[in-house]
Amino acid sequence: MKKVLLIGIGAGNPDYVTIQAVKALNEADVFFFLDKGEEKEDLANLRRTVCERYIEDKSYRIVEVPGPVRDPGAPDYKSGVHAWHREKAQIFSSLIADELKDGEVGAFLVWGDPSLYDSTLRVIDQILAQGALAFEYEIIPGITAVQALAAEHKIALNPIGEPVHITTGRRLLEGLPDKVDTAVVMLDNGSGLRALIDEDVEIFWGAYLGTPDQILISGKLTDCVDAIQTARTEERERKGWIMDTYLLRRTPR
Amino acid sequence: MKKVLLIGIGAGNPDYVTIQAVKALNEADVFFFLDKGEEKEDLANLRRTVCERYIEDKSYRIVEVPGPVRDPGAPDYKSGVHAWHREKAQIFSSLIADELKDGEVGAFLVWGDPSLYDSTLRVIDQILAQGALAFEYEIIPGITAVQALAAEHKIALNPIGEPVHITTGRRLLEGLPDKVDTAVVMLDNGSGLRALIDEDVEIFWGAYLGTPDQILISGKLTDCVDAIQTARTEERERKGWIMDTYLLRRTPR
Numbered sequence: 362m363k364k365v366l367l368i369g370i371g372a373g374n375p376d377y378v379t380i381q382a383v384k385a386l387n388e389a390d391v392f393f394f395l396d397k398g399e400e401k402e403d404l405a406n407l408r409r410t411v412c413e414r415y416i417e418d419k420s421y422r423i424v425e426v427p428g429p430v431r432d433p434g435a436p437d438y439k440s441g442v443h444a445w446h447r448e449k450a451q452i453f454s455s456l457i458a459d460e461l462k463d464g465e466v467g468a469f470l471v472w473g474d475p476s477l478y479d480s481t482l483r484v485i486d487q488i489l490a491q492g493a494l495a496f497e498y499e500i501i502p503g504i505t506a507v508q509a510l511a512a513e514h515k516i517a518l519n520p521i522g523e524p525v526h527i528t529t530g531r532r533l534l535e536g537l538p539d540k541v542d543t544a545v546v547m548l549d550n551g552s553g554l555r556a557l558i559d560e561d562v563e564i565f566w567g568a569y570l571g572t573p574d575q576i577l578i579s580g581k582l583t584d585c586v587d588a589i590q591t592a593r594t595e596e597r598e599r600k601g602w603i604m605d606t607y608l609l610r611r612t613p614r
Numbered sequence: 615m616k617k618v619l620l621i622g623i624g625a626g627n628p629d630y631v632t633i634q635a636v637k638a639l640n641e642a643d644v645f646f647f648l649d650k651g652e653e654k655e656d657l658a659n660l661r662r663t664v665c666e667r668y669i670e671d672k673s674y675r676i677v678e679v680p681g682p683v684r685d686p687g688a689p690d691y692k693s694g695v696h697a698w699h700r701e702k703a704q705i706f707s708s709l710i711a712d713e714l715k716d717g718e719v720g721a722f723l724v725w726g727d728p729s730l731y732d733s734t735l736r737v738i739d740q741i742l743a744q745g746a747l748a749f750e751y752e753i754i755p756g757i758t759a760v761q762a763l764a765a766e767h768k769i770a771l772n773p774i775g776e777p778v779h780i781t782t783g784r785r786l787l788e789g790l791p792d793k794v795d796t797a798v799v800m801l802d803n804g805s806g807l808r809a810l811i812d813e814d815v816e817i818f819w820g821a822y823l824g825t826p827d828q829i830l831i832s833g834k835l836t837d838c839v840d841a842i843q844t845a846r847t848e849e850r851e852r853k854g855w856i857m858d859t860y861l862l863r864r865t866p867r
Binding site for chain 2: 369371374375376377378379380381383384438439442443474475476477478479482483486498500501502503504505508509511512513515516517518519521522523524525526527528529531532535538539540541548
């Protein structure tokens with residue numbers, strides 16, 4: 362039987378790796394790295410750092426393939442994502458079929474946690490549902506950007522006894538649901554930043570969390586939004602990519 | 615200057631501890647352990663295991679004090695919590711004032727992550743706001759029960775591009791907000807389990823996540839709810855305490 366590990370390596374800081382992940386890294390024979398357009402070099406470097414730092418026996422293999430790119434011209438967001446997942450499923454299937462021998466362990470290193478806004482698990486489920494390939498798989502959780510954001514800003518995610526809502530920039534544009542006063546926003550291309558500008562909210566923003574390039578900005582949304590948008594533009598230009606997350610909190614009434 | 619570390623040690627499994635937490639554990643001179651009623655022995659044991667397993671120089675001290683208990687007879691939930699935090703702030707203040715010398719590092723080991731449904735950070739903020747004590751502090755994120763639940767059930771927390779709502783049993787009784795189809799429920803005394811029983815939802819339930827006693831149950835809520843309630847009752851009787859978490863997911867329309 363082949364085995365596939367989906368290892369959450371945390372959000373940016375190699376120290377976010379858990380002992381469980383270190384054990385999993387040491388169990389793997391092959392690592393599958395997918396390039397991801399512009400983020401490519403920095404991300405692949407962090408994956409390499411994690412392997413080099415934590416794996417004791419250096420006899421592992423790394424198989425690197427170009428990752429598919431989501432078509433921004435798809436008729437709607439979800440159909441674009443589904444097509445992208447199908448493409449990934451074909452690539453992952455070939456990798457597992459061709460690059461992994463029976464009894465071997467292959468690993469995908471996932472930024473943050475495989476359970477939160479990551480497609481690897483869905484793609485693996487899709488391959489297994491097709492039935493052409495058989496393998497075991499395991500998921501190793503990792504520290505998410507949400508947790509890095511809270512720790513670095515030294516804030517609690519939830520008000521006492523209240524919910525935490527984790528959402529996307531796209532969904533934030535539709536407003537927050539009823540009775541939700543705190544939201545963490547991920548996957549925002551910047552367009553969600555002003556969605557609640559007319560309300561009395563605080564923002565806790567972070568980019569490149571956990572890395573030496575980390576930037577934190579916090580305060581009233583109206584006071585900070587320009588600084589954040591400037592930082593987003595300048596940093597994206599400088600590094601070629603940006604990854605940011607923020608928490609919005611309504612001022613208690 | 616004194617320094618206080620709030621170290622997330624993850625939810626149950628000592629392997630959930632991160633490298634960052636291991637470094638923080640090794641930086642601490644004193645660990646403050648608060649007993650917590652019935653959970654006392656098992657929880658204190660896990661904290662001890664984490665110290666013993668990961669700290670290289672065994673010259674650290676452990677200071678153990680009885681933790682205050684939240685008054686279930688308080689006029690309402692939040693005022694009960696506030697009173698409980700004030701009591702904790704007094705205890706923590708004395709610990710930091712009396713048990714920590716200048717230049718020393720004290721640590722609180724927090725189950726899961728200090729940013730999610732944990733009072734330690736709020737209590738520390740309260741002490742600093744009072745201004746009588748000065749110290750630095752840092753937060754080290756940890757794997758939450760939410761992430762352990764998702765990893766063990768091998769599920770994604772979010773539907774594609776959709777939000778994740780993390781809430782409490784108490785709040786679930788008021789129903790889910792608009793447009794929220796997935797919710798993770800924490801701090802439920804069991805009363806929230808039937809809140810959505812009349813709707814078409816799946817449940818992914820877990821107790822004692824990450825520990826050798828871990829129990830997982832999943833399926834349609836109507837089919838599973840009795841088994842879950844029986845397991846809750848039996849296990850609480852057997853171990854003297856229960857800690858469980860679950861994800862509810864509306865069947866896609």
